[in-house]
Amino acid sequence: MCLAIPGKVVETFTAEGMHMARVQFGGVTREACLDYVPETQVGEYVLVHVGFAISRVDEEEARRTYEALAELDQLGELDIPEVSDRSGGVS
Amino acid sequence: MKYLDEYRDGDIAAKLVERIKRMQTRPWVIMEVCGGQTHSIVKNGIDHLLPKGVELVHGPGCPVCVTPLEMIDKAHAIARRPDVIFCSFGDMLRVPGSDGDLFSIKSSVGDVRVVYSPLDCIKIARANPDKQVVFFAIGFETTAPANAMLAWQARQMGLTNVSLLVSHVLVPPAIEAILSSPQNRVQGYLGPGHVCAVVGYAEYEPLAARFHVPIVVTGFEPLDILEGVLMVIDQLESGRADVENQYSRVLDRGGNRPAQDLIGKVFEVSDRKWRGVGMIPRSGFQLRDEFRAFDAEHRFSVQAIDTMEPAVCISGQILQGIKKPHDCPAFGTECNPQHPLGATMVSAEGACAAYYAYGRHLKDADLVTLGDNR
Numbered sequence: 001m002c003l004a005i006p007g008k009v010v011e012t013f014t015a016e017g018m019h020m021a022r023v024q025f026g027g028v029t030r031e032a033c034l035d036y037v038p039e040t041q042v043g044e045y046v047l048v049h050v051g052f053a054i055s056r057v058d059e060e061e062a063r064r065t066y067e068a069l070a071e072l073d074q075l076g077e078l079d080i081p082e083v084s085d086r087s088g089g090v091s
Numbered sequence: 092m093k094y095l096d097e098y099r100d101g102d103i104a105a106k107l108v109e110r111i112k113r114m115q116t117r118p119w120v121i122m123e124v125c126g127g128q129t130h131s132i133v134k135n136g137i138d139h140l141l142p143k144g145v146e147l148v149h150g151p152g153c154p155v156c157v158t159p160l161e162m163i164d165k166a167h168a169i170a171r172r173p174d175v176i177f178c179s180f181g182d183m184l185r186v187p188g189s190d191g192d193l194f195s196i197k198s199s200v201g202d203v204r205v206v207y208s209p210l211d212c213i214k215i216a217r218a219n220p221d222k223q224v225v226f227f228a229i230g231f232e233t234t235a236p237a238n239a240m241l242a243w244q245a246r247q248m249g250l251t252n253v254s255l256l257v258s259h260v261l262v263p264p265a266i267e268a269i270l271s272s273p274q275n276r277v278q279g280y281l282g283p284g285h286v287c288a289v290v291g292y293a294e295y296e297p298l299a300a301r302f303h304v305p306i307v308v309t310g311f312e313p314l315d316i317l318e319g320v321l322m323v324i325d326q327l328e329s330g331r332a333d334v335e336n337q338y339s340r341v342l343d344r345g346g347n348r349p350a351q352d353l354i355g356k357v358f359e360v361s362d363r364k365w366r367g368v369g370m371i372p373r374s375g376f377q378l379r380d381e382f383r384a385f386d387a388e389h390r391f392s393v394q395a396i397d398t399m400e401p402a403v404c405i406s407g408q409i410l411q412g413i414k415k416p417h418d419c420p421a422f423g424t425e426c427n428p429q430h431p432l433g434a435t436m437v438s439a440e441g442a443c444a445a446y447y448a449y450g451r452h453l454k455d456a457d458l459v460t461l462g463d464n465r
Contacts, residue, residue, distance in 0.1 A: 002233040002285045003127040036350040051208025052237040055288045068312040083211040
């Protein structure tokens, strides 16, 4: 579970003082915290581990890593539903 | 799919294997540390592609596997409380404790939720002010920045109904413990890529020097692993013992400084017990005193729990590279992923579970190889 999944930053915003983003992984978009790679811009690629971007990568590396993770059946965490702000349940 | 196609075509892989064969003059034992690497090696049959005499052994780098049974029992005791919403990464739900697993608690007495990110716990806590939200904060260095941020944010926001059950472990002390053992067989290491993306690899340099072992920080893709093996063997054959970086397209020597800063503010190094291995001094994290109010062990006063591991299980020796899954009489019979007896079978990234998942428990399975290099 130490693997990080590459995705494309499609939107950035601030929440609770944290630098956040919407990050696109294949066909799925999830929230990720950008506090550890604060210089990241929309359109760039990051490696995301449990909702936190830990490293920036280029597009080619991102594509290749994503495909390798798919091969290894290591993208399952993206199937976990997002928790909504209001109910604290899954959205 | 260019990269993977190249691997399937075998062109680059075959060239790397050929270079390893040409370079290798003596038998060598190399350990990969990361559970993701173990999974990739077994799935892709990389160990079978390598020439006879280059043996890959599988290290303790699966955090789910090495979480001690006592900690799992503590998690279960907390998760059974009616006032608690217990949150965990999905990997932990099927790990059996002394009495059932989190799945069985979820389907009976407890409110157990799988979360994608530790930050999900903040949303759940705000939406459920009458409940205590407890997060099972397991992991290696890769996961520490995420878990640290949960504690940090909970304190910043003054949330009184969030706490962490911390079972954090660190890679370098485990490598040190393995290399210090009189039974040690490991001569070179593939270092963990995504762990080093967070902490860098400078802290591996004293280990390489002290034990005179090459450590090559390596990715998890098949060609990464083959290249990592080549770099380790190059060092072994030439008598060098340096830290090298195969995974430079993702990480550098210093790692992620902002992540390290927050880890240092929230956690301090502590002794930790590793399932299958036992106590390793200064091998994990605990919350600093300033964050004690967010420590679930403190909040719920869970007592130390005595546990017994099955005597037949040799997972401790497997985690240290002394034995392989096939050396265990219970492997694939009384011990399997549905009924795991020990550390290396409880998660898909454990060596025994990976061997089982790819059919290596079946008779003659080892004869089915991707290459004919043995």
